Amino acid sequence: MSRRRKPDWLKMQPPSGREFTGIKQTLRDHDLNTVCEEANCPNLGECWSGKNSESGGTATFMLMGDQCTRNCGFCDVDTGGGQPLDPDEPANVASAVAEIGLDYVVLTSVDRDDLEGQGAAHFAQTIREIKQRDPSILVEVLIPDFRGEEDLIRKIIEAEPDVIAHNVETVERLQQPVRDPRAGYEQSLAVLEQVERESDIYTKTSIMLGVGEYDHEVYQTLSDLREADVDVVTLGQYLQPSRSHLNVATYVHPAKFETWRRVAEEELDFLYCASGPMVRSSYKAGELFVDAVLRDGKTVEQARREARESVAASD
Template structure:
């Protein structure tokens, strides 16, 4: 298999500094989870500091257990807990206290709830905007099993960006994602948001799972056809030995080529692509550069 040893470009610098410890303390005080910490994200120092633009953090709503089990993801499956009704207000207070300009809200999948958590997402968006309408809110939502009325609840809460990840090319959906997820279903969620609102849409694709170049190209084309505005491409990293193997470590130059194809040939508003890029990688900074400046 090509390139299976972890290359130097994937080494990360640990975060540090006053702002980092302050944010950590605020999150602990309010008992909140961020993907940044849970996933030990390599970009944490950069995102939280907002060194080059707005500070970004990704809050994980509705607990740390998922009703699904994707083979690339480290979140625990099953044992779902009731929702914390205080969470939307708590997240909004934390955002205000930390002084974030750009917030990403995401969640585990909650197929166990009657509305799959759509109402809780919507309430959190509204609480944040109520405290400060200038805070930009991106939501990275589940597929809500493709139910349009649940996607509409999110649209009606008026976030600035709605993201939903297709994760990989069509052929690899099922070794990679839970059986309840699917390529067409994910495209339909994104397409609905584009069709029914002027909210920016965004998605993310992992590379290094064994996809062919023509499949990546086809995926990017399908996403543009669904009117998706922004795409991020990052390297799949195996969270533990029980998860899917990395097929290859894709070279940074190949990511740069895909970035150019996405932006210059296919017309995405912007594409963040690189080995360390994650869905919310410097989301605030890139969004402000591409859209608001």
């Protein structure tokens, strides 16, 4: 089957610029992976070029190797596992953060079902290393589901990041084939509910559109997430990484994404919703919102407005 032709609103400029080159070199020097590269993120050029950040670029560090034990239909990260964890990685990430000069850091990881503890302690140690170097740095983590094991999720909570994200990815009906069979809708909701129940940490999740969902299913998913007290949601267009991945069912128009933003914020009362074709889980708009609320003490409405204006200025 031939791949669908992308509409004009999905065309991106190739990454370039001094900040982009500098961040890439720093990551290589510290032998670190980023989800930006491994997952072929379409915003890599924007984020690494630092268009929206006075401190320069940003990057989402991917912990625990570049091979995932799961095989999701949408994801471009290699499937594998079995690699030993690098005990120096937490300190190396903290060093790279300082060298790049970030004041907002995003950490994620591959799934490591092959490890005892699934790497939760390693993840938590990376958070602590960054915070110990500079407590003013805001740390957002995008965590696996850790198979729903509450003790492992609690390790992340106890490391005290500023935001804990976990992606539900799609509507309940499409969890498979979109996600690996070891993942699941109720399990992901339970992860987010635990964070809300056991901490005051902001929670965040992401939904891909264009994989065959219906509008009423998107609305139900948003409603379920608010029932779980999730604070921030992002919605973006699924883009097929290769012919061997899940096909794109439809390219959703930007106006539809704006409709979902209004539903999320104005009807369902999420603190913030970043919604657009190129929005991804670790997206500048979400970071800008959280930074404005936590660091600058802005009201939710002020933070929403400033995040939207900043992103619009870069388009």
